[in-house]
Amino acid sequence: MSGLFAPEVRRRRVFYIPGYDPIHPRRYRELYRKEGAAQAAISGYQIALAPKHAGGPFGWHATATIGGDTCEADFEVLVWSDIVAASMGQSIPATYLQLLRTTATYVTSGSLFRLMRLRKGPMIAALYPIFALLLQLALALALGWVVGWAAMWVVPMFFGSNLVCTAVSLVVAAAILRRFRKADGRFYAYYLMHDYAHTAQLSGAYPPDLEARLAEFGDTIAAALEGAWDEVLVVGHSSGAHLAISILADLIRAGRVPATGPALGLLTLGQVVPMVSFLPRAQRLRGDLAFLSARDELAWVDVTAPGDGCAFALCDPVSVSGVAPPDKRWPLVLSAAFTKTLSPARWKALRWRFFRLHFQYLSAFDRPGDYDYFQITAGPTTLQTRYAGRNPSASRIERPVNRYKDTR
Numbered sequence: 001m002s003g004l005f006a007p008e009v010r011r012r013r014v015f016y017i018p019g020y021d022p023i024h025p026r027r028y029r030e031l032y033r034k035e036g037a038a039q040a041a042i043s044g045y046q047i048a049l050a051p052k053h054a055g056g057p058f059g060w061h062a063t064a065t066i067g068g069d070t071c072e073a074d075f076e077v078l079v080w081s082d083i084v085a086a087s088m089g090q091s092i093p094a095t096y097l098q099l100l101r102t103t104a105t106y107v108t109s110g111s112l113f114r115l116m117r118l119r120k121g122p123m124i125a126a127l128y129p130i131f132a133l134l135l136q137l138a139l140a141l142a143l144g145w146v147v148g149w150a151a152m153w154v155v156p157m158f159f160g161s162n163l164v165c166t167a168v169s170l171v172v173a174a175a176i177l178r179r180f181r182k183a184d185g186r187f188y189a190y191y192l193m194h195d196y197a198h199t200a201q202l203s204g205a206y207p208p209d210l211e212a213r214l215a216e217f218g219d220t221i222a223a224a225l226e227g228a229w230d231e232v233l234v235v236g237h238s239s240g241a242h243l244a245i246s247i248l249a250d251l252i253r254a255g256r257v258p259a260t261g262p263a264l265g266l267l268t269l270g271q272v273v274p275m276v277s278f279l280p281r282a283q284r285l286r287g288d289l290a291f292l293s294a295r296d297e298l299a300w301v302d303v304t305a306p307g308d309g310c311a312f313a314l315c316d317p318v319s320v321s322g323v324a325p326p327d328k329r330w331p332l333v334l335s336a337a338f339t340k341t342l343s344p345a346r347w348k349a350l351r352w353r354f355f356r357l358h359f360q361y362l363s364a365f366d367r368p369g370d371y372d373y374f375q376i377t378a379g380p381t382t383l384q385t386r387y388a389g390r391n392p393s394a395s396r397i398e399r400p401v402n403r404y405k406d407t408r
Contacts, residue, residue: 019238121309144173204282241271265383273317287407299384307338322400
């Protein structure tokens with residue numbers, strides 16, 4: 001694929017696949033606008049946004065001048081927020097049922113205990129909604145019981161019956177649980193529970209509606225690969241990382257990546273691949289990981305950071321899943337090294353803002369290293385060329401930990 005090693009990019013098409021996020025995709029445009037301007041000011045280049053030129057329902061156009069070279073990039077967000085929103089539309093009792101089912105899936109399969117051997121951060125994030133929701137339930141029931149008991153003694157003529165007091169207790173407990181759910185923008189317990197439940201509902205297999213959406217995304221990317229672009233770059237963040245892996249594996253298997261077409265790059269950020277690939281029915285994803293890791297049709301760079309407690313930092317997603325082939329060449333595992341690329345003051349301000357740190361890969365660094373999201377997506381160099389000769393992180397984890405290694 002000759003275009004893969006082109007030294008410069010004048011026109012790039014970028015496809016961004018978000019993680020499990022019900023928010024309208026315009027947030028990514030505004031994030032890119034704000035953080036891109038901040039990074040340009042820090043690093044001494046220019047970047048400007050405008051309405052997108054290429055087709056697609058949502059995106060933006062970026063023009064960047066870096067080192068005297070100007071590059072035009074059209075961005076498109078591949079949207080699955082409607083699927084996410086539908087999966088989050090669960091009642092409170094249904095969410096607690098999801099809690100039981102999801103916990104049972106990870107525990108009985110043995111996946112939970114193997115995941116714990118990788119990184120503590122994402123496992124704390126995975127266990128957090130379980131304990132948070134159980135704590136909310138315990139508090140609601142306890143406060144409901146106190147109110148019911150107090151009512152029985154304070155107003156005995158109305159609440160003297162145990163049955164009535166029990167009913168009062170349950171009504172109060174239900175009201176408290178509704179208040180907790182309404183305030184989930186602060187606690188993220190329901191959000192995370194729905195996220196993990198969506199992953200575990202078919203024990204790692206993609207649900208039919210998501211499979212259909214991946215096929216649509218694949219058609220969109222395949223069309224771009226037939227266009228007059230210097231590079232087609234697919235960016236998958238968080239849960240969007242393993243979706244991007246499966247899409248590109250499908251395209252290459254189907255012969256839809258032309259040998260003389262644009263350079264093809266895959267950038268996975270803050271990935272949580274093991275949360276899926278370690279489940280018993282994730283044969284599809286494990287097969288995609290093994291297949292993509294040995295292909296020369298693309299360049300695949302995986303960027304995480306130990307400071308991101310929501311990602312499997314520096315865990316090679318192919319190797320730890322136990323499916324690395326003998327001729328494995330991807331991904332190149334790199335660290336965003338938040339403690340080095342963020343100033344002490346900035347790191348102190350963000351350190352305990354876990355969800356904000358999970359989006360730092362899409363944001364500006366005030367002490368940037370060789371990872372710069374805006375130069376990668378809007379600069380004049382392909383992903384392959386930018387990291388040619390770069391050694392992977394010495395701290396990466398490659399030991400196979402997964403119990404399930406069968407593929408499809």
